Amino acid sequence: MGLIDGFEAIVRENEPLAPYTRLRIGGVAEYFAEPTSVEELAALVQRFQQADRPVRLLGGGSNLLVREEGTPGLVVYLAAPAFCRLEVNGNSVLAGGGTRLSHFVSVAIGHGFTGVENLVGIPGTVGGALHGNAGNQHAGIGNWIEKATAITRKGDIVTREKSEMTFGYRESSLTELVIIDATFAFEIDDADQLTRRMQKLWIVKRAGQPATDERAAYVFKDQGGESAGRLIELAGLRGTRIGNVEIAAKDANFFVAGPSATSDDVLRLIDLVKTRVSDRLGIALEQTLVVW
Ligand SMILES: Cc1cc2nc3c(=O)[nH]c(=O)nc-3n(C[C@H](O)[C@H](O)[C@H](O)COP(=O)(O)OP(=O)(O)OC[C@H]3O[C@@H](n4cnc5c(N)ncnc54)[C@H](O)[C@@H]3O)c2cc1C
Incomplete structure (x- = not known):
């Protein structure tokens, strides 16, 4: 039996993942499923598990960087009314x-x-x-x-x-x-x-984050009572750019991607920030952004 036999109606092959992420970067998912019920999803997960193939879950893609080479195995997207x-x-x-x-x-x-x-x-x-x-x-x-x-x-x-x-x-x-x-x-x-409280917040x-139409990521966890953005600023990195990805002026914990940004640009900027914050402040920043 083929890996997706019986699931053809809900599984597509080689689906580009960039449009599903806020950074709008990255390659294709080998298989991409939009299941319509919990039982169908459980059966699909079992099928891939038995074949020893990876399965990943995609939410709103706002905390996710997909590499240019894409993802092997299955990516599941919960867009159906059941979810x-x-x-x-x-x-x-x-x-x-x-x-x-x-x-x-x-x-x-x-x-x-x-x-x-x-x-x-x-x-x-x-x-x-x-x-x-x-x-x-x-x-x-x-x-x-x-x-x-x-x-x-x-x-x-x-x-x-x-x-x-x-x-x-x-x-x-x-x-x-x-x-x-x-x-x-x-x-x-x-x-x-x-x-009223919600409107104030x-x-x-x-005011402190990139606009909703900007391709952005919130990259590191705050550390030792200090915001990650402040630590990155203290390391002298505000506004730093690698390739087409830049550290935001509003809050240095946001990376903003330009039109031809690549996953490598983001990964290189992450490495630079980690190294510089460690060298200058002796703090090991932990990443919150998930990388596939
Ligand atoms: C402009 C901006 C502002 C932000 N502000 C904040 C903030 O104030 N506070 C904050 O905490 N974060 C913030 N974030 C980060 C991000 O919005 C959150 O981490 C968000 O909760 C990620 O949800 P998502 O559905 O987009 O997950 P995704 O990015 O799709 O996935 C992130 C991880 O969650 C897993 N996941 C997603 N859905 C499911 C599911 N149904 N079941 C199991 N695993 C799942 C994925 O597998 C992946 O590992 C911000 C991001 C941006 C771009």
Whole structure:
């Protein structure tokens, strides 16, 4: 039996990945799947696992650099309605892993769910946010989780309860291959006051990051109580450019890619920043950007 026999309707070969990422850089996925149900996805993962072929999960592509040579094996994209649900019930929200985080935030704010305003302006999906516990200095998305459903690397469907999960700064114990959905519980506040708080946070965030149409990446973790952007500035690197990729003037932890930027430009700039920050400040920067 061929690797994708029976899955032809949902799997494409040699799909360019650049349009799915915020940096809009990178080669093709050998196989690219948009499954329509959880069962179909689990069966596909099992097929690739049995053939010992790699499987990767693509969210909103906002924390991802794809190399020019592309990715072997399967890339899964959760765009079908089965993975993009958003259901509010009392003070709880069930969100699919493929649901846009911006949609999740605006619906939750509309219901007066307090705390979620800290996630405003963060691009990507709910699944991607849970994978890296996305947030700001006050809170991460893991703060409000109750339960999650996931698919393991073997293709088993599992449920994780709140007591089994831990979330830290830009990391989570939810490391399964696919976060299918998650349930969150919130305290309720006045929706108007919450909207005003969210608007203030959004104004500050928008002013400090590249515009939504810019090809950008947020590259390193903050370290020792100092923002990564500040550390890069202290190392004298603000505005530095390699090839067609530049360190942003607004916040040095953002790299901005020009029209003909390559993955090598980004990787070389990452190496330069790590080396210079280590040499000048004695600090080993840790990367948050995922590289495929
Ligand atoms: C302009 C800009 C501003 C940003 N601001 C912030 C910020 O304030 N705070 C912050 O924390 N981050 C920020 N980021 C980084 C990024 O937005 C977050 O890391 C985001 O949560 C990534 O989600 P994604 O869906 O785009 O994931 P992707 O980039 O697609 O993937 C990132 C990783 O998550 C995994 N993943 C994605 N979806 C799933 C899933 N359903 N199941 C399992 N694994 C999955 C992928 O396999 C990959 O390993 C910013 C990025 C940009 C470009």
